[in-house]
Amino acid sequence: EPEVTQTPSHQVTQMGQEVILRCVPISNHLYFYWYRQILGQKVEFLVSFYNNEISEKSEIFDDQFSVERPDGSNFTLKIRSTKLEDSAMYFCASSPTSTGGLAQYFGPGTRLLVL
Amino acid sequence: SQQGEEDPQALSIQEGENATMNCSYKTSINNLQWYRQNSGRGLVHLILIRSNEREKHSGRLRVTLDTSKKSSSLLITASRAADTASYFCATGAPGAQKLVFGQGTRLTINP
Numbered sequence: 286e287p288e289v290t291q292t293p294s295h296q297v298t299q300m301g302q303e304v305i306l307r308c309v310p311i312s313n314h315l316y317f318y319w320y321r322q323i324l325g326q327k328v329e330f331l332v333s334f335y336n337n338e339i340s341e342k343s344e345i346f347d348d349q350f351s352v353e354r355p356d357g358s359n360f361t362l363k364i365r366s367t368k369l370e371d372s373a374m375y376f377c378a379s380s381p382t383s384t385g386g387l388a389q390y391f392g393p394g395t396r397l398l399v400l
Numbered sequence: 401s402q403q404g405e406e407d408p409q410a411l412s413i414q415e416g417e418n419a420t421m422n423c424s425y426k427t428s429i430n431n432l433q434w435y436r437q438n439s440g441r442g443l444v445h446l447i448l449i450r451s452n453e454r455e456k457h458s459g460r461l462r463v464t465l466d467t468s469k470k471s472s473s474l475l476i477t478a479s480r481a482a483d484t485a486s487y488f489c490a491t492g493a494p495g496a497q498k499l500v501f502g503q504g505t506r507l508t509i510n511p
Contacts, residue, residue: 330498341497388433393442
């Protein structure tokens with residue numbers, strides 16, 4: 286069964302450094318998402334991406350964040366200058382169409398620790 | 401903003417018993433989805449119920465949706481130790497792409 290994959294599984298970085306989190310969505314899916322989960326808290330939506338542009342984003346997704354689909358398979362989340370509070374599990378998800386009718390399928394996550 | 405809120409926050413039962421978790425939300429939805437998360441791991445999609453559906457089954461899972469009460473329940477029958485995990489409901493609103501997650505129910509199945 287096709288799965289969303291994410292790399293790396295864990296990343297440790299120093300405050301102020303840039304990080305890029307990578308995702309390979311399910312191949313025939315058209316919508317891509319990033320969510321994050323701070324330890325012990327809810328899963329929070331960051332951004333959705335469709336047709337090579339951001340289609341929806343949350344207040345969390347400020348100018349420090351950017352997303353890109355550099356080729357036909359990868360979907361990346363870049364955090365330009367990490368802060369301590371960016372420490373969280375970051376999940377990529379994809380769906381065949383907009384979530385109006387179909388499930389979003391999540392990857393295993395990247396655990397980011399900012400020191 | 402809409403929120404999915406689960407109760408109870410934690411549930412501990414014996415293997416073989418049924419587990420029921422509830423979710424409430426505040427605004428109109430297009431669909432409601434349930435996910436499972438094993439400790440420190442990713443989110444596994446369990447089941448999706450659309451706003452025009454009242455009940456759905458998948459294996460040992462049964463989900464109900466009451467849009468008049470803005471609530472849903474997830475029933476796991478004949479629980480197993482492997483069902484030990486956190487369970488989240490997530491709602492999708494009309495016209496929106498994001499899912500809004502609840503705080504989750506931490507389910508422990510005791511052998």
